[in-house]
Amino acid sequence: MTFEQLQLIPPILKALAKENYKQPTPIQEQAIPSVLAGRDLFGCAQTGTGKTAAFLLPIIQLLSTQRDLTKGKRVIRSLILTPTRELAIQISDNIKSYGRFTNLRSAVIVGGVPQRAQEQALEEGMDILIATPGRLIDLMNQGFVDLTRVQILVLDEADRMLDMGFIHDMRRIIAKLPAKRQTLFFSATMPPEITSLVDLLLTNPMKIEITPVSSTAERIKQRLYFVDKPNKLPLLIDLLRDKSITSALVFTRTKHGADRLVSGLMKVKITAQAIHGNKSQNARQTALKNFKSGATRLLVATDIAARGIDIDELSHVINYNLPNIPETYVHRIGRTGRAGLSGVAISFCEYEEIPYLKDIEKLTKQRIPVIGDHLYPMAITETAPATSGDSTRVHSGGADRSDSAGKEGSTAVSGSRRRRRRKKAGK
Structure with a gap:
């Protein structure tokens, strides 16, 4: 038509x-x-x-x-x-x-x-x-x-x-x-x-x-990192070394969390601005204008402030905090992969947020692929709750997912390998 x-x-x-x-x-x-x-x-x-x-x-x-x-x-x-x-x-x-x-x-x-x-x-x-x-x-x-x-x-x-x-x-x-x-x-x-x-x-x-609310855009590639709260910022900085992340909308749960994250990123020379309800309208519009023009690489936002942000060529969405409402996750990642383009949605998950992850995967009827091979795995010694009926385990090595049929999941690096990588990174 x-x-x-x-x-x-x-x-x-x-x-x-x-x-x-x-x-x-x-x-x-x-x-x-x-x-x-x-x-x-x-x-x-x-x-x-x-x-x-x-x-x-x-x-x-x-x-x-x-x-x-x-x-x-x-x-x-x-x-x-x-x-x-x-x-x-x-x-x-x-x-x-x-x-x-x-x-x-x-x-x-x-x-x-x-x-x-x-x-x-x-x-x-x-x-x-x-x-x-x-x-x-x-x-x-x-x-x-x-x-x-x-x-x-x-x-x-x-x-x-x-x-x-x-x-x-x-x-x-x-x-x-x-x-x-x-x-x-x-x-x-x-x-x-x-x-x-x-x-x-x-x-x-x-x-x-x-498009039912439980669905996610087919063009959006999703990734999940299990990571402790103190290691979130180092992990994000690590990921941003990837130049393919040309622009990213980063979601935090609170206004103060957004401001703290921007402060941490600016200290390592990563351009970022925050947009949330405590900002004046002029400040919010300036931040949005800078992000759309490419002057700012990262826009850090709360869910409320992010409504109305419409950018066709947004390459990445990063969930610094998982939302406690599963439909919000779908709405967030739908900010990328627009206008026929591909997009990537990266999510960080703390131990306390695993119930949110379970709800998200139940709603979307799919597992978010876990990236276990990274420098900042979740340091948890006890077994975490399973998500979406999977035998998902979170431990000191990160995350291991395998279903009852024995399908291979994403497995974190071994302790010795991780220690070698940390030692190398510390040189």
């Missing part, structure tokens, strides 16, 4: 040609006709499936072919709610690209920056407002926001908004919207809370599920 066959108007087709978009992705093929027809939509789709264009292209078409009602009035015709600043800014950039040959006006409402310019944009009115719930609620409380004329509502990455505690803000915002509207709802996972919201907000929706 082509974009022309989706009945998109010439200004949008011209913009897509400028972006070098050749043909729609599966979610775009299914979503665009339904949205153009005015139907509510529920899409269960991971990052990298093209879902942003799946809702933006038909919204731009619907709004640009209707009479402009925003001039001189505080009118918002379409509201897009997103969990993070980065994702909101990314969507805004996409609107500018896809709608460059239309006269649509859009604005971004996010925290971390002065609100005066946002107040002025709201006063003038706009076709599309992209907002994070927290700042939007602040401006609503101050009387700057009028949502009574919204025709199309988009909830993007709704599961992440729930994880971040935005459920009450979302309900307050939705209560101010007109009952008669079109609602587009996107989530990467389907916890019970999401199912309840879908049933509450959507009327006879078109349901689309693209």
Whole structure:
């Protein structure tokens, strides 16, 4: 199928040609006709499936072919709610690209920056407002926001908004919207809370599920290292001697952990910057810009801040800490291997994180290959819990995996070999 066959108007087709978009992705093929027809939509789709264009292209078409009602009035015709600043800014950039040959006006409402310019944009009115719930609620409380004329509502990455505690803000915002509207709802996972919201907000929706959340991209090569916490930084520095790691998005569990890791990397002259919720919006945007341009080799991020980071040529994702939610692992590694390219996902696993590994492998229904032959194995003398039904053992030599059929797994170096390598490395 082509974009022309989706009945998109010439200004949008011209913009897509400028972006070098050749043909729609599966979610775009299914979503665009339904949205153009005015139907509510529920899409269960991971990052990298093209879902942003799946809702933006038909919204731009619907709004640009209707009479402009925003001039001189505080009118918002379409509201897009997103969990993070980065994702909101990314969507805004996409609107500018896809709608460059239309006269649509859009604005971004996010925290971390002065609100005066946002107040002025709201006063003038706009076709599309992209907002994070927290700042939007602040401006609503101050009387700057009028949502009574919204025709199309988009909830993007709704599961992440729930994880971040935005459920009450979302309900307050939705209560101010007109009952008669079109609602587009996107989530990467389907916890019970999401199912309840879908049933509450959507009327006879078109349901689309693209790439089950338990799957991982085929082009992504996964690797696992069992390693003690004190040895994580030395191992990472060791791995970064590999020049094929041209750019890496490194995930940590906490904001302070991200800052400590950047400090440790900078001490050995490895360029890295952190991006997390404690950083100002300008600092986060600068770090992201430097990473995309190649000025910074590593971007260290928490899961929340990483939403909205969309880089086609990201060579590696590194899980410095394994996530305690298995779906998050799938979402993380999906940041690489995009746009038809290959990618590598490297994960470090401490002894305490083995239960997380077990959950990840249960969800994905596959074993992550263990790299046991390295200088920094996990120093544990007792037998660790098995993962995914395998007789996985973690001990002073690293990790040994073999199933009941006796298939060969990845085995760590012997103690003597390891001592020789350490001795050599210490010269």
